Amino acid sequence: MEIGFIGLGKMGFPMARRLIDAGHRLVVFDRRKEAVDRLAALGAQAATSPKDVADRVENVFASLPSLQASLAVATAADGVIAGSRVRRFVDLSTIGAQMAARIQAALAGGNIVQLDSPVSGGVAGAEKGTLAVMVSGPRADFDTLKPVLDVIGKVFFIGEKPGAAQTMKLANNFLSATAIVATSEAVVMGVKAGLDPAVMVDVFNAGSGLNTASRDKFPKSVLPRTFDFGFATGLMVKDVRLCLEEARSLGLSLEVAEAVGQLWETVIAEMGAESDFTAAIQPIEQRAGVVVGKTPV
Ligand code: NAD
Numbered sequence: 001m002e003i004g005f006i007g008l009g010k011m012g013f014p015m016a017r018r019l020i021d022a023g024h025r026l027v028v029f030d031r032r033k034e035a036v037d038r039l040a041a042l043g044a045q046a047a048t049s050p051k052d053v054a055d056r057v058e059n060v061f062a063s064l065p066s067l068q069a070s071l072a073v074a075t076a077a078d079g080v081i082a083g084s085r086v087r088r089f090v091d092l093s094t095i096g097a098q099m100a101a102r103i104q105a106a107l108a109g110g111n112i113v114q115l116d117s118p119v120s121g122g123v124a125g126a127e128k129g130t131l132a133v134m135v136s137g138p139r140a141d142f143d144t145l146k147p148v149l150d151v152i153g154k155v156f157f158i159g160e161k162p163g164a165a166q167t168m169k170l171a172n173n174f175l176s177a178t179a180i181v182a183t184s185e186a187v188v189m190g191v192k193a194g195l196d197p198a199v200m201v202d203v204f205n206a207g208s209g210l211n212t213a214s215r216d217k218f219p220k221s222v223l224p225r226t227f228d229f230g231f232a233t234g235l236m237v238k239d240v241r242l243c244l245e246e247a248r249s250l251g252l253s254l255e256v257a258e259a260v261g262q263l264w265e266t267v268i269a270e271m272g273a274e275s276d277f278t279a280a281i282q283p284i285e286q287r288a289g290v291v292v293g294k295t296p297v
Contacts, residue, residue: 001148002027004053004060004086005044006073007093008035010230011119012063014126015092015152017042022151027056050076054083059145063092065235067099074103074114081110088141090115090149092133094235096170096242097163098249104137104162113141116162118169120176121153122216123230129153132172136164170243174257176212177240181263183213184222184281184292191290198223221278225293233264233280234273240264 001024005016008030016039020026026044029052030036040046047053050073054060060080064070070093075081080089089112091103104114115137125131131153135142142157149155158165186209190200201223204214213222221229240261247254267280285291 001025001059002057003148004028004047004057005039005062006030006050006053006060006080007063007065007069008032008039009063009065010123011092011126013039014123015061015063015119015131016044018126018129018151019148020044024148024151027053029053049078050074050080051078051082054080054086056083056085058085058087059090059148060086060088061090061092065093066238067095069093070095071099071103075106081107081112086112088113088115088145090117090145092117092119092152094118094169094173094239094242095166097166097246100136100163100166113138114162115141115145116165117149118165119153120169120172125153132156134158134165134168134172136161136166166242167246170239170246173236173239174243174260177236177264178256178260179211179213180217180236180277180280181260181267181284183209183211183218184284187218187222187292188281188284188288188290191292192288197292217278221276222281223293227276227279229276229278231277232273233268233271233275233277236277236280237264237268237273 003024003026005026005028020043027047028039028044029047036046062073070091073079100116107114117135119131119133121131133149133153133155136158158168187197187200191197201214201218204210217229221227244261266283270283271279
């Protein structure tokens, strides 16, 4: 199938590469030219704008870092909406239910179907094709694109309501965000009391403390102190804020989510939006006066 792909970052690049490897013909765009060049070297055609992509293919995928980027790529004057061939816009970004519904409505005016398709599973999942892919939108369009989505991961149809998949994704990322800061607090407490953090993580993973932070993030990026898991603190905080907004818009006050949100606001204030989200442990360490890791700094 001919597929457009806009946003070739940490997630978009490996997803686009998998689609090429699976035999699809890709037309790609990113505002970073080097990312476009790297995919062109793998056989993709380079485009000059989202409109240019949407002039050339019926199905346009996007993996973008902010609500504003998704809105602009979809609906600006040189956006997907202005393309002559496009029929479907598949947004793999995390943008929240309200923005997804706004983009869906704008594209519907241009006779373009939006499939809202946020993903979970990180850069490693994008490289291996093992992401959880959550999709909402018209069932028939989902069925048409399911074989393409199968290339990037395990696909779940969440419902036809615009934004439903975003609600699913925010619930998932609330748990992921919670696992990181909760595991950080647990390990910092242990280290303060003289425990070995590597042993602590092994015990969690053999016991009921097991979670995605103890299983993946601590062994790979926290204990070795490389802080390089591949997801920016700014993106994690975006997702936590979106989750809290979603809860409030539903009339809910989620006490754990509010506390987790406050912790992540501290992380972004002290570590910066560009830091890797595994650096969330550092403000907790600093307040405790300890450093967690195999090689104390
Ligand atoms: P990233 O910052 O690495 O990549 C975003 C890409 O979009 C960059 O290459 C950037 O140049 C490009 N871009 C930005 N604005 C653009 C525009 N207007 N037009 C064209 N290109 C533009 O981000 P990422 O980590 O790949 O995340 C992308 C999305 O996937 C986000 O919504 C994020 O929340 C979500 N996500 C990320 C992960 C992860 O582990 N990194 C996991 C699940 C979901």
